[in-house]
Amino acid sequence: MRGVRELLAVATAVYASAGYATVYFNVEQAQNTLLPGAEWTAVPLTLSDAQRKTISERSGVAVRNADLKIWRAASGESFYIDQVLGKHEFITYAVLLDASGAVQAIEVMDYRETYGDQIRNAHWRAQFRGKRDGAVLKLDSDIKNISSATLSCKHITDGVKRLLATHALLSTRV
Amino acid sequence: MNFYRTSALALAVALSTPAVALEGGFAYATTADTLPAGKNDFSTLLTHRWDKTVGSYKANDFLFRWEHGLTDRLTGELAIEAFNMKAKNAFPLDSAGAEVYPLDIDVSKVSAYKGALKYNFLSVYKDGIGLAIGVETLYRTWYPRVDGAKTKQFSIEPKLILQKNFLDDQLVTVFNLAIESERRQFPEDDATENEFAIKFNGAFNYRFAPNFYAGVETLRTSDILNGEYNHYAFFAGPTMTYGSENFYVTATYLRQLQGSPSYSLAAYPIGIDPITSAGYDDDLHLEEDTKNEFRVKVGFNF
Numbered sequence: 426m427r428g429v430r431e432l433l434a435v436a437t438a439v440y441a442s443a444g445y446a447t448v449y450f451n452v453e454q455a456q457n458t459l460l461p462g463a464e465w466t467a468v469p470l471t472l473s474d475a476q477r478k479t480i481s482e483r484s485g486v487a488v489r490n491a492d493l494k495i496w497r498a499a500s501g502e503s504f505y506i507d508q509v510l511g512k513h514e515f516i517t518y519a520v521l522l523d524a525s526g527a528v529q530a531i532e533v534m535d536y537r538e539t540y541g542d543q544i545r546n547a548h549w550r551a552q553f554r555g556k557r558d559g560a561v562l563k564l565d566s567d568i569k570n571i572s573s574a575t576l577s578c579k580h581i582t583d584g585v586k587r588l589l590a591t592h593a594l595l596s597t598r599v
Numbered sequence: 600m601n602f603y604r605t606s607a608l609a610l611a612v613a614l615s616t617p618a619v620a621l622e623g624g625f626a627y628a629t630t631a632d633t634l635p636a637g638k639n640d641f642s643t644l645l646t647h648r649w650d651k652t653v654g655s656y657k658a659n660d661f662l663f664r665w666e667h668g669l670t671d672r673l674t675g676e677l678a679i680e681a682f683n684m685k686a687k688n689a690f691p692l693d694s695a696g697a698e699v700y701p702l703d704i705d706v707s708k709v710s711a712y713k714g715a716l717k718y719n720f721l722s723v724y725k726d727g728i729g730l731a732i733g734v735e736t737l738y739r740t741w742y743p744r745v746d747g748a749k750t751k752q753f754s755i756e757p758k759l760i761l762q763k764n765f766l767d768d769q770l771v772t773v774f775n776l777a778i779e780s781e782r783r784q785f786p787e788d789d790a791t792e793n794e795f796a797i798k799f800n801g802a803f804n805y806r807f808a809p810n811f812y813a814g815v816e817t818l819r820t821s822d823i824l825n826g827e828y829n830h831y832a833f834f835a836g837p838t839m840t841y842g843s844e845n846f847y848v849t850a851t852y853l854r855q856l857q858g859s860p861s862y863s864l865a866a867y868p869i870g871i872d873p874i875t876s877a878g879y880d881d882d883l884h885l886e887e888d889t890k891n892e893f894r895v896k897v898g899f900n901f
Contacts, residue, residue, distance in 0.1 A: 487767050510768060513810055513842035537844045539900035540635045564725050572671040573635030576768070579724045583767070 448535040459521040465496040484590035509580035541574035558593035562586040626851035626894040628800035631729030631762040634668030642898035650890040654688030676715040682743035683707035691876030700746040710741040729762030744887040752783035775800035795823040812840040830859035832884040858884030
């Protein structure tokens with residue numbers, strides 16, 4: 426077992442020197458990037474079990490976290506921060522919805538995987554612009570896949586679909 | 600002696616080469632995922648094998664592996680294998696009182712060189728089911744199972760890899776089927792033998808917390824030597840993985856749950872000494888396999 430310990434020690438040492446998370450935006454930076462100059466009011470919400478079930482049925486995507494991070498601008502826009510599964514880590518991203526509930530922009534706030542960060546590409550993210558609750562939001566249908574980042578593309582697409590269903594359900598409260 | 604050794608080598612190859620695997624998650628089975636073009640995965644696999652019931656037997660297999668994404672769907676692999684083995688009175692004598700295998704073994708060797716390709720046809724994330732086909736080629740100079748004998752072996756192994764994910768990819772299930780065709784020579788008498796080794800891997804893991812996965816792996820091997828069915832062994836046990844941005848560790852313990860009798864008359868026509876073979880289980884194959892295996896895989900992505 427000594428060999429195992431040595432292997433783990435080497436692995437830990439290499440990881441400590443090579444591995445670190447990449448954070449691109451904090452909340453304030455993401456808000457200022459997606460809607461410069463807006464004043465945001467936090468409106469955090471916790472979904473009930475019934476709401477989670479409704480959202481899952483509506484979007485076809487499981488609701489992993491009942492606690493929502495939502496901000497609303499005086500001009501009517503809504504700003505969501507969400508997380509989806511990456512290969513090993515979570516991917517944190519922000520979604521800006523206009524006053525009508527359509528996607529105005531999305532932004533990847535942190536990405537902690539070795540590869541797949543092509544989802545940060547502006548052209549790929551722009552595919553979500555104008556999407557509303559009920560949109561297909563499926564890879565190789567209305568969202569083009571990036572072949573070397575399929576898992577990230579799928580999970581972000583599913584996440585946006587879930588948030589749109591969430592927003593539609595809660596729009597009277599948000 | 601050569602017949603016994605040859606038979607043992609033929610029977611044991613099924614477990615001799617670790618399955619091609621990418622990105623952690625499993626230590627024996629492999630997923631249908633391939634590396635993106637230009638990306639690399641360097642991994643080290645340490646497999647500790649022990650316990651044949653009689654005497655003492657401990658062996659360690661080391662595999663150093665480099666995988667590279669040739670395209671987004673095609674991954675290439677190069678690997679080198681080494682082993683060490685220490686055994687004492689772990690094998691029975693034959694009915695004439697002669698050694699079938701050395702009773703005192705202490706050997707360490709670089710044992711094999713391997714190249715492999717894996718092509719992904721269907722993405723489990725996009726197409727609902729993952730499908731990949733792999734092929735491995737291997738050149739072996741020393742046999743890491745049984746008694747660590749010198750050999751000269753070429754083999755080719757096509758592999759079918761299926762993957763199905765559930766619960767938004769938190770639950771991963773894989774099924775591998777590989778058929779290894781082997782052709783080997785023994786330096787002592789220049790004899791040549793042909794064998795087919797059929798390997799099934801079935802496994803699942805569940806991401807129960809960020810970065811952590813737990814599950815079960817199973818492995819069933821069966822060998823056909825010179826056209827005749829020879830033996831099988833079935834293993835199962837728990838697996839756990841920690842995976843992060845650049846680094847992953849997977850540990851799997853396998854216990855042999857069922858297998859062909861260790862020393863059958865089919866393999867040893869002149870018989871095995873009933874006294875020195877006493878204690879070998881009838882429902883486990885302990886000639887080239889052991890009761891237990893523990894594999895740790897450490898990998899880095901870059």
